[in-house]
Amino acid sequence: MEKELGERLGKLRKERPLVHNITNTVVTNFTANGLLALGASPVMAYAREEVADMAKVAGALVLNIGTLTAELVEACIIAGKAANEAGVPVLLDPVGAGATPYRTESSLRILREVKVAIVRGNAAEIAHLAGEVREIKGVDAGDGSGEASVELAVRAADKLGTVVAVTGREDVITDGKKGFIVTGGDELLTRVTGSGCLLTSVMGAFAAVEKDPLQAGAAALAWYGAAGEIAASAAGGRGPGSFQVALLDALAGLGEANVPKGVVRTLHISPVTGGGAR
Numbered sequence: 266m267e268k269e270l271g272e273r274l275g276k277l278r279k280e281r282p283l284v285h286n287i288t289n290t291v292v293t294n295f296t297a298n299g300l301l302a303l304g305a306s307p308v309m310a311y312a313r314e315e316v317a318d319m320a321k322v323a324g325a326l327v328l329n330i331g332t333l334t335a336e337l338v339e340a341c342i343i344a345g346k347a348a349n350e351a352g353v354p355v356l357l358d359p360v361g362a363g364a365t366p367y368r369t370e371s372s373l374r375i376l377r378e379v380k381v382a383i384v385r386g387n388a389a390e391i392a393h394l395a396g397e398v399r400e401i402k403g404v405d406a407g408d409g410s411g412e413a414s415v416e417l418a419v420r421a422a423d424k425l426g427t428v429v430a431v432t433g434r435e436d437v438i439t440d441g442k443k444g445f446i447v448t449g450g451d452e453l454l455t456r457v458t459g460s461g462c463l464l465t466s467v468m469g470a471f472a473a474v475e476k477d478p479l480q481a482g483a484a485a486l487a488w489y490g491a492a493g494e495i496a497a498s499a500a501g502g503r504g505p506g507s508f509q510v511a512l513l514d515a516l517a518g519l520g521e522a523n524v525p526k527g528v529v530r531t532l533h534i535s536p537v538t539g540g541g542a543r
């Protein structure tokens with residue numbers, strides 16, 4: 266896996282894929298800078314009049330409902346359909362799904378009308394999309410680590426018919442039949458708003474250069490976790506402000522010298538238990 270991780274980052278840097286983001290007003294600047302630091306080319310474009318044209322020429326389209334409006338949801342669907350027609354991978358970050366019915370319904374509507382390659386969210390968001398009840402307040406999840414997330418991710422992937430990534434202390438990514446558990450990262454990632462949103466866009470950048478969404482997603486999770494660890498040590502205990510800046514520097518500094526080792530484990534999913542085994 267280490268060799269593939271190096272190759273995938275190398276390809277991303279060489280191809281510099283255009284990542285079209287329809288995202289929220291909180292994280293716009295951070296997402297654009299994070300993608301640039303990593304080596305991708307970000308663009309934010311929301312007008313219904315232009316999203317189809319932009320999505321068609323992008324390497325990936327990332328839909329994020331963090332500060333959704335009716336117009337934004339329409340733009341997501343127009344862009345998503347254009348991306349589907351052009352063979353451009355579409356990613357969805359269902360920010361705050363479950364916090365209000367409108368967020369859940371809009372996420373599910375996008376999933377019905379657009380062929381989504383990867384859905385990435387915290388455990389509470391993914392549980393709500395899968396029709397399961399979890400506590401959620403605002404856009405932050407409760408604890409979503411360990412075995413429970415594996416089972417949840419498998420059930421959600423089956424139900425939604427996409428690759429699902431559930432992030433938290435440990436990340437899980439699966440298509441319901443196979444998948445990976447990815448470790449790494451740092452708790453400081455939860456103290457900076459938009460670290461999950463940027464991660465979904467980073468997954469988009471990898472999906473632009475690697476056809477298999479599971480492999481692309483796992484590579485993104487592994488590299489992002491490594492960047493989180495590097496940033497935490499560079500921030501030297503100064504806190505979330507320094508960490509946020511250090512995360513951009515860490516994304517830019519990723520390379521052969523710091524390929525994450527032993528962080529990606531293959532998931533063994535039992536068809537009998539529907540995700541119980543690992």
Ligand SMILES: Nc1ncnc2c1ncn2[C@@H]1O[C@H](COP(=O)(O)OP(=O)(O)OP(=O)(O)O)[C@@H](O)[C@H]1O
Pocket residue numbers: 360386387388404405406432433434435436449450451452454455457458459460461462463464489490
């Ligand atoms: N306790 C933790 N320890 C280490 N890394 C963590 C922890 N919790 C989350 N992460 C990492 O933080 C990143 C964002 O995941 P998280 O699940 O917090 O997203 P999110 O809830 O959508 O965040 P946001 O809404 O703030 O953008 C991932 O890379 C994840 O692995």
Ligand SMILES: Cc1ncsc1CCO
Pocket residue numbers: 289291292331332360404458459462
């Ligand atoms: C805080 C917040 N509120 C809506 S979107 C967002 C950014 C984190 O997802």
Ligand SMILES: [Mg+2]
Pocket residue numbers: 358360361386387404461462
């Ligand atoms: Mg989020």
